[in-house]
Amino acid sequence: MSVNSTHxxxxxxxxxxxxxxxxxxLAVLSILLKAKKPLNVSTIRRLLEGKCNIDKVTVYRTLSLFRKxxxxxxxxxxxxxxxxxxASQENSLHPHFSCRNCGEITCLDPLSFTHAAKLIFSKHDYSIDHIEINISGLCTCCRNSSKKSFYKQEE
Amino acid sequence: MSVNSTHxxxxxxxxxxxxxxxxxxLAVLSILLKAKKPLNVSTIRRLLEGKCNIDKVTVYRTLSLFRKxxxxxxxxxxxxxxxxxxASQENSLHPHFSCRNCGEITCLDPLSFTHAAKLIFSKHDYSIDHIEINISGLCTCCRNSSKKSFYKQEE
DNA sequence: TAATTATTGCAACTCGGTTGCATTTTTGAT
DNA sequence: ATCAAAAATGCAACCGAGTTGCAATAATTA
Known part of the structure; x- marks a missing residue:
């Protein structure tokens, strides 16, 4: 994808x-659009150097807004x-692999759970230590409760 | 389970x-054995108050050792x-649910991936925002490389 | 253009987690 | 049991991720 089409x-x-x-x-979003894998804030800031003067607070606030x-x-x-x-249709929900040595995070194919399970347990090219499935949202208790967000407010 | 049998x-x-x-x-491990859900360090320390004088560094080092x-x-x-x-046979790998409101983490049934997928997408009692599958280990590159652990050393 | 609102930067801070080092406890050989 | 070596712990100081308050700047809109 060209720079212009990313923009x-x-x-x-x-x-x-x-x-x-x-x-x-635009600068932060372009970095993420061009990335082939998930990035952390320090990497994003490094990739922005020279292109755009941006404070770390702005990066965090921007990412938080994008996520919301x-x-x-x-x-x-x-x-x-x-x-x-x-997060887009083309970039659907998929597992991630994080290497315990270099810390790099790569994306795995967004296969069906069944297929993924087979793939995972046959171990393919990675040596797997740990598989984690995390689901987040609102628990039954908080969903039914009238009192709001004493933990983390979302608009 | 009685205190004695936990011990x-x-x-x-x-x-x-x-x-x-x-x-x-023993104190840290007993807390985790008695817990019905995953605990963070601040909770573990709170539960240890009175029972056992323990520095936060020791808690971190203890947990790190247990994990390794x-x-x-x-x-x-x-x-x-x-x-x-x-992590035990009885407590097998399972998904976790974390509430965006109260932050609490609860354990979901360790069903098969297929069954879990159905359960997850039928949404049951939770309102689900986000599903995450994380797999960690050694990537192909680091596995084949002779140079060791510039990221996080594991024995 | 002026006034209002949204965005950004800066400084200072909180919190999770780590490191170095001295002290205490445990272990193991005698 | 005793003593030396090794392991475990505590303390202080630190690091990095992420946040907050507020002032300054930029963007909207009347």
Whole structure:
């Protein structure tokens, strides 16, 4: 994908999500659109160097906004840093592989659960230590409760 | 399970893993054995108050040791804090549900992937925002490379 | 253009987790 | 039991991820 089409894609996504297109937002979104794998904040900032002056706070606020609007997905790791990837139809929900040696996170094929299970347990090219499935949302208790968000407010 | 049998179970697990049974390790392991859900470090420390004087560093080192020896599993969350649960035959690999409102993490049934997929997509009692599958280990590159662990050393 | 609102940067902070080192406890040989 | 070596623990200081408050700047809109 050319730089220009990435830029157009970013513009379209912001517009579609009803977010005004500032230079920083376009820059962050373009980085994620061009990425082949999930990125953490320090990597995003490194990739932005030279292209765009941007404070780390702005990066966090931008990513948080993108996540709330469904433009990106946030991926938890035990390393402390969270990773981010584009969430779109073309980039559907898929498992991630994180290497315990280099820390790199790569995307696995978005196969069906059945197929994925087979693939996972036949171990293919990776040596697998640990498989984790995390599901997040609202628990029954919080769903039925009138009191709101004492943990983490979402609009 | 009685306090006494938890204590015996903890002793057995430490012995089986070849870890010497100190008072702190027994205390931490007992907390996890009694827990019905994964716990983070701040919760573990709160539950230890009064029972056992223990520094946070010791808690982290103890949990790290347990994880390396396969006694416990570490669960990543986007909240920043990692959670820990007993890893045993009885407590097999299973999905976790984390509530975006209260932050609590609960365990889901360790069903087959196929069954789990059905359950997940029929949504049962939770309102689901996001499903995440994380697999960790060694990538092909690091597996074949002679240079070792520039990221996170594991013995 | 002026006024209002949204975005950004800066500084300071919180919190999870780690490191170095000194002290205490455990272990194991005698 | 005793003593030396090794392991475990605590303390202080630190690091990095992420957040908050507020002032300054940029973008909207009347």
């Amino acid at each position: 157009k894609d970013a513009l379209f996504k912001l517009q579609h999500a009803g977010i005004s297109n500032t230079s920083r937002r 609007r469904g433009i990106i997905r946030e991926i938890a790791t035990t390393s402390g840093a969270n990773y981010f990837e584009i | 015996k179970d903890a002793l057995f697990k430490l012995q089986h893993a070849g870890i010497s049974n100190t008072s702190r390790r 020896r396969g006694i416990i599993r570490e669960i990543a969350t986007t909240s920043g804090a990692n959670y820990f649960e007993i």
